Amino acid sequence: MIKVNKIQIYSIVFSIIALLLVVFLVYPTIKDIKYNSDKILENKSQIFYADEQNKAIEEFKKSYSNYESNFMKIDQTLVDPNNPIDVIKFFELSGLESRLTLNITLIDSGKKENLNGFNLINFNINTNGNFSDIVNLSEKLEKGPYLVKIKSLSMNKSSVDNKDNGVDAQFSVYVATQNPQ
Numbered sequence: 001m002i003k004v005n006k007i008q009i010y011s012i013v014f015s016i017i018a019l020l021l022v023v024f025l026v027y028p029t030i031k032d033i034k035y036n037s038d039k040i041l042e043n044k045s046q047i048f049y050a051d052e053q054n055k056a057i058e059e060f061k062k063s064y065s066n067y068e069s070n071f072m073k074i075d076q077t078l079v080d081p082n083n084p085i086d087v088i089k090f091f092e093l094s095g096l097e098s099r100l101t102l103n104i105t106l107i108d109s110g111k112k113e114n115l116n117g118f119n120l121i122n123f124n125i126n127t128n129g130n131f132s133d134i135v136n137l138s139e140k141l142e143k144g145p146y147l148v149k150i151k152s153l154s155m156n157k158s159s160v161d162n163k164d165n166g167v168d169a170q171f172s173v174y175v176a177t178q179n180p181q
Contacts, residue, residue, distance in 0.1 A: 075178070077145060077146055078146075078147065078177055081177040087123075087148075088104055088123075090144055090145065090146060091104050091125060092104070094140040094144065098129075098134070099129065099130070100129045100134065100137055101127060102125050103127065104124075104125050105124045106121065106123055107121075107124055113174065115176075118147065119178075120176060121175050121177055123172075123173045123175065124170065124171070124172055126169070126170050126171075127168075127171075128158045128166055129166060129167065129169075130166065130167070134155065134167055138153060146176070147175065148175050149173070150171055150172070150174075151172040151173065152172040153169065153171050153172075154170050155168065155169045155170075
């Protein structure tokens with residue numbers, strides 16, 4: 001009987017030691033192996049992604065000359081934010097072609113406006129005249145040589161020119177600019 005109790009005690013002690021070994025040695029080791037395997041897979045995917053990016057950059061460098069003329073055209077549609085004289089001249093010429101006199105104001109909101117990755121400057125354009133001339137002006141502004149977006153256009157019956165059903169109009173216009181260098 002004493003031998004059976006000793007065997008049971010040894011079995012219990014051995015089982016407890018084996019359980020402690022599993023809990024404190026084997027389980028953390030397996031957990032570390034899983035964590036490190038995940039890290040290796042993540043690093044491999046990052047390396048693969050970086051390789052793909054490098055290939056894309058090399059392909060772009062090879063075909064840059066094909067795109068260069070398009071880049072030049074895009075650059076010509078952007079306005080120098082420090083010297084927007086050319087776009088103001090374009091606005092005035094469009095107004096004259098539409099038989100309108102424009103009052104153009106550059107708005108400095110203090111914050112950088114941005115749309116689809118382009119920096120923007122904001123202009124308010126006030127005019128009055130015939131409705132069809134104002135619509136013609138809006139078409140000329142949007143179809144002109146610059147990247148122009150008419151943010152808002154408000155029109156009211158003119159208090160000055162009632163004889164021709166005149167309209168007072170106020171445009172809020174965004175113009176895409178070159179990035180400062």
